[in-house]
Amino acid sequence: MLRRLALAAVPLTLLVPAVAVATGNHVEISATPQPVEVVPLPCFPAGKVMLGMTNTGRKPTIADMRVSGDSALTLSRHQFSSYLPVDQLVKAPLEITVPRGTAPATHTVDLTVGKERLEVPVVIKPVPARDNLLLGEQAVASSTNGNMRLCGGVDGNADSAQWGASGWHDNTKGVFPDTYGVDFVQTTTIGRVVLQTLDSTTYPAAVMGIRDFDAQVRTGSTWTTVGAIRGNVQGRVTVTFAPLAVDALRLVIRDSNDHGYSRIVELEGYSS
Amino acid sequence: MVTRRSFLTATGAAAALALTGNLPDLVDAVGISHRTDKRPLFTLGVASGDPLPDAVVIWTRLAPGPLEPFGGMDDRTVKVEWEVAEDEMFRRVVRRGTAHARPEYAHTVHVDVRGLRPWRHYFYRFRAAGQISPIGRTRTAPAPSDEPAVTLAVASCQAFYDGFYTAYQDVVRREHDVVLFLGDYIYEVGVGPTAGVRNQAVPVDFAGEISTLDEYRARYALHKTDPDLLAAHAAAPWIVTLDDHEVEGNWAGYVSEDGLPHDDFLVRRANGFRAYWEHMPLRLDQSPDGPSIRLHRHLRYGRTADLSVLDTRQFRDDQTSTGGWLPPDEVSTDPARTITGDAQERWLLDTLGRSTSRWNVVAQQVAMAQLDRKTGPELELPMDTWNGYAASRDRVLSGVRDQGVRNFVVLTGDLHRSVASDLRVNFADPSTPAIGSEFVTTSISSGKDGVDADATGRALLAENPHVKYQNVQRGYLSCRLDRSAWTSEFRIVDRVVTPGGTASTRATLVVEDGHPGTHLA
Numbered sequence: 180m181l182r183r184l185a186l187a188a189v190p191l192t193l194l195v196p197a198v199a200v201a202t203g204n205h206v207e208i209s210a211t212p213q214p215v216e217v218v219p220l221p222c223f224p225a226g227k228v229m230l231g232m233t234n235t236g237r238k239p240t241i242a243d244m245r246v247s248g249d250s251a252l253t254l255s256r257h258q259f260s261s262y263l264p265v266d267q268l269v270k271a272p273l274e275i276t277v278p279r280g281t282a283p284a285t286h287t288v289d290l291t292v293g294k295e296r297l298e299v300p301v302v303i304k305p306v307p308a309r310d311n312l313l314l315g316e317q318a319v320a321s322s323t324n325g326n327m328r329l330c331g332g333v334d335g336n337a338d339s340a341q342w343g344a345s346g347w348h349d350n351t352k353g354v355f356p357d358t359y360g361v362d363f364v365q366t367t368t369i370g371r372v373v374l375q376t377l378d379s380t381t382y383p384a385a386v387m388g389i390r391d392f393d394a395q396v397r398t399g400s401t402w403t404t405v406g407a408i409r410g411n412v413q414g415r416v417t418v419t420f421a422p423l424a425v426d427a428l429r430l431v432i433r434d435s436n437d438h439g440y441s442r443i444v445e446l447e448g449y450s451s
Numbered sequence: 452m453v454t455r456r457s458f459l460t461a462t463g464a465a466a467a468l469a470l471t472g473n474l475p476d477l478v479d480a481v482g483i484s485h486r487t488d489k490r491p492l493f494t495l496g497v498a499s500g501d502p503l504p505d506a507v508v509i510w511t512r513l514a515p516g517p518l519e520p521f522g523g524m525d526d527r528t529v530k531v532e533w534e535v536a537e538d539e540m541f542r543r544v545v546r547r548g549t550a551h552a553r554p555e556y557a558h559t560v561h562v563d564v565r566g567l568r569p570w571r572h573y574f575y576r577f578r579a580a581g582q583i584s585p586i587g588r589t590r591t592a593p594a595p596s597d598e599p600a601v602t603l604a605v606a607s608c609q610a611f612y613d614g615f616y617t618a619y620q621d622v623v624r625r626e627h628d629v630v631l632f633l634g635d636y637i638y639e640v641g642v643g644p645t646a647g648v649r650n651q652a653v654p655v656d657f658a659g660e661i662s663t664l665d666e667y668r669a670r671y672a673l674h675k676t677d678p679d680l681l682a683a684h685a686a687a688p689w690i691v692t693l694d695d696h697e698v699e700g701n702w703a704g705y706v707s708e709d710g711l712p713h714d715d716f717l718v719r720r721a722n723g724f725r726a727y728w729e730h731m732p733l734r735l736d737q738s739p740d741g742p743s744i745r746l747h748r749h750l751r752y753g754r755t756a757d758l759s760v761l762d763t764r765q766f767r768d769d770q771t772s773t774g775g776w777l778p779p780d781e782v783s784t785d786p787a788r789t790i791t792g793d794a795q796e797r798w799l800l801d802t803l804g805r806s807t808s809r810w811n812v813v814a815q816q817v818a819m820a821q822l823d824r825k826t827g828p829e830l831e832l833p834m835d836t837w838n839g840y841a842a843s844r845d846r847v848l849s850g851v852r853d854q855g856v857r858n859f860v861v862l863t864g865d866l867h868r869s870v871a872s873d874l875r876v877n878f879a880d881p882s883t884p885a886i887g888s889e890f891v892t893t894s895i896s897s898g899k900d901g902v903d904a905d906a907t908g909r910a911l912l913a914e915n916p917h918v919k920y921q922n923v924q925r926g927y928l929s930c931r932l933d934r935s936a937w938t939s940e941f942r943i944v945d946r947v948v949t950p951g952g953t954a955s956t957r958a959t960l961v962v963e964d965g966h967p968g969t970h971l972a
Contacts, residue, residue, distance in 0.1 A: 200622070239741050241555050241664065241725065243521070243526070243554065243555065245520075245521075245526075245571065255655075255656070256520075256656065256665070257520035258520040258521055258665040259663055259665060260663060260664035260665040260722075261663050261664050261665075261718060261722055262664060262718055262722050262725060262741055262742075263718075264714070264717070264718065264721075264741065267714055267718070269715075269718050270665045271662075322643075323643065324641060325565075325612070325640050325641030325642060325643050326641055326659075326660060328658075350643065451474035
């Protein structure tokens with residue numbers, strides 16, 4: 180008897196969640212750009228899309244966006260919730276990545292707010308030909324500050340003005356050495372390393388940049404120092420050496436000009 | 452008769468019948484049991500807050516995956532039963548009812564339980580989908596005419612990645628009647644993959660600074676993965692207010708310290724406020740209306756204490772310069788300057804003026820006493836505190852003096868250091884009478900282990916005759932108020948970067964009834 184009553188009532192229970200759905204009726208979803216292009220490298224600066232919600236109703240509301248994608252895609256967020264004033268675009272970034280070796284294809288990411296839905300096309304691109312062999316490869320660091328990104332030093336952006344969004348520094352203030360570099364997935368020939376350390380009008384290299392570092396390459400499990408720089412005050416520093424087939428490359432940073440953090444805007448590596 | 456054991460182990464329809472026997476509850480419990488997700492729902496514990504003589508708010512959140520999107524919940528509203536009893540076995544249930552955990556409130560539940568008796572311990576619990584929550588203990592405020600001794604714990608600043616919340620073990624052990632939390636419950640900056648000193652795996656989603664509502668919600672859930680924090684919420688009611696990091700470091704009024712445009716910052720502020728209210732045991736009166744929240748409020752503990760809770764962030768003028776330690780300038784000494792806003796300042800002085808209680812307590816965020824850390828006649832003051840809003844402080848302290856406010860005590864957080872001070876209208880003249888006392892509680896974890904005294908701490912003692920005590924380790928303040936005295940024990944934890952630290956009393960300071968100012972016991 181109890182069981183029958185209970186089962187009969189199940190549909191009523193499922194009708195309960197009206198409130199959250201109703202708020203979605205006046206929310207417009209946006210995503211920029213479309214399609215989203217993704218390159219199957221771990222630190223490549225692609226796959227970025229700005230999600231948006233605009234409240235087109237008459238009263239401010241709270242909205243929950245659900246973000247879902249094909250299983251081939253890794254999404255940096257599955258939820259975007261916000262207070263929405265009337266007629267104001269509210270934005271949140273989404274990053275889409277795919278494993279190395281993913282074949283070119285088109286996928287979709289679904290964005291839903293209540294009954295509103297937007298399908299965002301996602302195009303997986305082939306890995307482009309690169310002179311800078313570090314670009315987009317998996318960065319490895321001794322530590323990374325909470326406000327910085329591990330990939331920030333190999334994302335192709337060497338502009339010190341965009342340091343905050345696109346650079347790297349360690350999380351051990353005043354403690355050296357720090358290390359930053361790349362582990363290659365296959366043996367790669369490197370003969371030149373270029374460091375762009377922080378060097379802007381506000382934060383000149385002579386004050387905030389990396390001062391002392393060793394460039395090292397690894398073959399198998401053996402690290403070899405291929406160049407050592409001391410007393411640097413420049414933003415862009417090149418270390419050239421006889422090309423070597425290596426499994427990894429890193430900087431061992433021994434001091435910076437403020438003796439605080441090791442700040443890398445971009446680290447590049449070339450075959451010669 | 453339902454025994455505690457059978458209640459805690461029963462599930463589904465049987466438990467629903469045993470608890471209430473009425474059909475709607477039974478139906479709902481069974482309906483929700485169709486969830487394929489059978490994980491525990493009450494991972495974030497329970498809490499209670501803002502006690503009145505006849506009422507207290509009880510709180511919980513359903514989150515089978517606390518660090519997952521939507522806490523692991525789908526978008527359905529869930530009925531949650533609650534009950535309040537006089538005994539831990541729930542044999543004498545005095546109130547029960549049903550609430551809704553709604554997705555638009557992150558499946559949090561706030562119940563303003565009325566009809567309780569004054570100055571009594573009560574036990575409460577929730578049930579949803581056949582699962583029973585942990586049991587919380589709370590205590591109502593004393594009757595208006597009574598004057599019992601009251602114990603309170605004062606805490607602030609619990610950076611997740613800087614340390615374990617060991618101090619809360621001591622808060623629980625010492626059985627306080629109420630816990631005051633004075634801000635920086637969460638930090639908005641990124642949490643690395645191993646959560647700093649904790650060596651706890653944290654999803655990569657937590658690596659960046661937060662600004663959307665889902666991110667603020669997830670950050671509360673992360674902080675509430677600490678079992679000592681949950682235990683402290685379950686042990687006593689909390690009275691809370693926020694400071695800057697619940698929104699953004701050093702925000703001031705409409706001004707973002709990250710330089711966000713006005714409209715974007717108001718959305719961020721609204722998101723921060725919303726997640727704050729959702730996760731705190733606050734009444735509906737404190738529920739934000741977009742980017743506005745009413746946190747300043749008045750609570751009474753009989754004739755023992757009047758408690759004014761302030762919000763010194765939402766209505767303040769922007770900090771002078773960086774808000775760091777600086778000499779006073781024309782901005783910080785501008786007579787028009789305010790840290791409370793005019794309305795809150797009038798409300799505070801009115802509330803203090805009308806009080807008939809023995810102890811008049813202001814629970815707020817940032818240091819009120821002058822704190823000069825520069826050796827010699829020049830001053831260097833923390834500009835994010837009342838020190839950067841000199842005229843605002845003058846008006847409040849003059850008002851306290853002119854109205855003859857009895858036993859004025861200010862409780863403060865923010866500094867990550869313990870400080871005890873006399874308050875006087877003119878700090879430059881130590882011969883003028885003290886009109887009250889300030890106790891700054893140190894951080895629960897922010898700043899890691901700390902030291903007994905750093906250069907700033909030594910300078911505070913040397914340069915400020917009204918400063919009676921300082922320490923830069925972690926811990927909280929354990930206070931007892933009675934008819935003869937206010938006693939503040941600075942409870943200090945010997946280490947927080949590893950678990951298992953030990954708490955002890957580093958110093959005890961006393962205010963005697965009718966004698967403004969504090970001294971070491």
